[in-house]
Amino acid sequence: MEKSQTQKTIAVFGGSNGVGRQFVKQSLDRGHQLRVLVRPTSKSKALEHHPNLTTIYGDAFDRSAVLATIQLASIIFLSIGPGSFSSMGNYPTSKAQRTINEAVNELPEGHIRKMILVSVVGIGSSCEDTPALMQFSGNWLVPKLLDDKRAAEDALKEFCTFKNIEWTALRPAILNNCNLTRKYHASEHTKITMLNAMVGRADVAYFALEELIEQNLWANTSVTLTCCP
Numbered sequence: 760m761e762k763s764q765t766q767k768t769i770a771v772f773g774g775s776n777g778v779g780r781q782f783v784k785q786s787l788d789r790g791h792q793l794r795v796l797v798r799p800t801s802k803s804k805a806l807e808h809h810p811n812l813t814t815i816y817g818d819a820f821d822r823s824a825v826l827a828t829i830q831l832a833s834i835i836f837l838s839i840g841p842g843s844f845s846s847m848g849n850y851p852t853s854k855a856q857r858t859i860n861e862a863v864n865e866l867p868e869g870h871i872r873k874m875i876l877v878s879v880v881g882i883g884s885s886c887e888d889t890p891a892l893m894q895f896s897g898n899w900l901v902p903k904l905l906d907d908k909r910a911a912e913d914a915l916k917e918f919c920t921f922k923n924i925e926w927t928a929l930r931p932a933i934l935n936n937c938n939l940t941r942k943y944h945a946s947e948h949t950k951i952t953m954l955n956a957m958v959g960r961a962d963v964a965y966f967a968l969e970e971l972i973e974q975n976l977w978a979n980t981s982v983t984l985t986c987c988p
C-alpha cells in the first residue's frame with residue numbers, strides 16, 4: 760500500500776470489524792495515526808499492536824469516551840452498524856453520529872476538518888436507484904436499519920453544514936469480504952442491479968482513504984459505491 764503524502768490523525772468508530780477494521784489496517788499501512796474506539800465487550804479479534812494505533816475502550820454512545828477518541832484527530836470515520844443478524848433490532852448508527860456531534864461541539868472550531876459516515880444505499884436520492892424488489896426486501900428484513908441510516912445521514916449533514924466541516928456519506932449496496940481489488944464504481948447516482956450490487960469491505964475502506972482523505976474528493980455529498988459490473 761502506498762504511503763500517504765501527509766500523515767493525518769483519524770478517529771475511527773466501528774474499527775473492530777468489517778469496513779472499519781479494513782480501514783484501520785489500510786490507514787496504518789499508509790502511515791496515518793489512528794485513534795480507535797473499541798467496546799470492552801467486543802467479541803471481535805483484538806486489533807494488533809502498532810506504534811501509530813491508540814485503542815480507546817468505550818462505547819460510541821458515551822460522550823466522554825467519544826471525546827477522548829476524537830480530541831487529537833482531524834478526521835472522523837464512522838462505520839458502526841448492528842453487525843450480525845443476531846444483533847438486529849439494535850440500530851446504533853444515528854445515536855453514535857449524534858453522540859459524536861455533541862463531542863465535536865466541545866472541541867475548538869476548526870479542530871475536526873472532515874467527517875465520513877458509512878451508510879447504505881436505498882435512502883435519500885439513492886432510493887430511486889435501488890430496484891423495487893431490493894427496497895421491498897430491505898424494508899421487510901431490516902426496516903429500522905434504513906430509518907437509522909437516514910437519521911444518521913441527516914444528523915451528519917445538518918451538523919457539518921452548520922459547523923463548516925466537510926462531510927461524506929458512503930452508501931455501499933451489499934458488502935462482501937473479497938480481497939482488495941481497487942476496482943469499484945463511485946457515483947452520486949448509480950442504478951443498482953444484480954450485477955453491480957456487491958462491493959468489498961476492503962474496497963470501501965480503500966475508497967475512503969484514497970478518494971476522500973488523500974485526494975479530498977466527494978466533499979459534502981452522498982456517494983453510492985458498487986462493484987464494476
Ligand SMILES: NC(=O)c1ccc[n+]([C@@H]2O[C@H](COP(=O)([O-])OP(=O)(O)OC[C@H]3O[C@@H](n4cnc5c(N)ncnc54)[C@H](OP(=O)(O)O)[C@@H]3O)[C@@H](O)[C@H]2O)c1
Pocket residue numbers: 772773774775776777778779796797798800801802803817818819820838839840841842843851852877878879880930931932933934935960
Ligand atoms: N452488511 C452489508 O451488506 C451492508 C451493506 C451496506 C452498508 N452496511 C453498513 O456498513 C457499515 C459497516 O458494516 P460491516 O458489516 O462492515 O461492519 P459490522 O460487522 O456491522 O461492524 C459493526 C462495528 O460497529 C461496532 N459497534 C456497534 N455498536 C457500537 C457501539 N455502540 N459502540 C462502539 N462500537 C460499536 C462493532 O463493534 P463490536 O466489535 O463491539 O461489535 C463493529 O466494529 C455498517 O454501518 C453497516 O450497517 C452494511
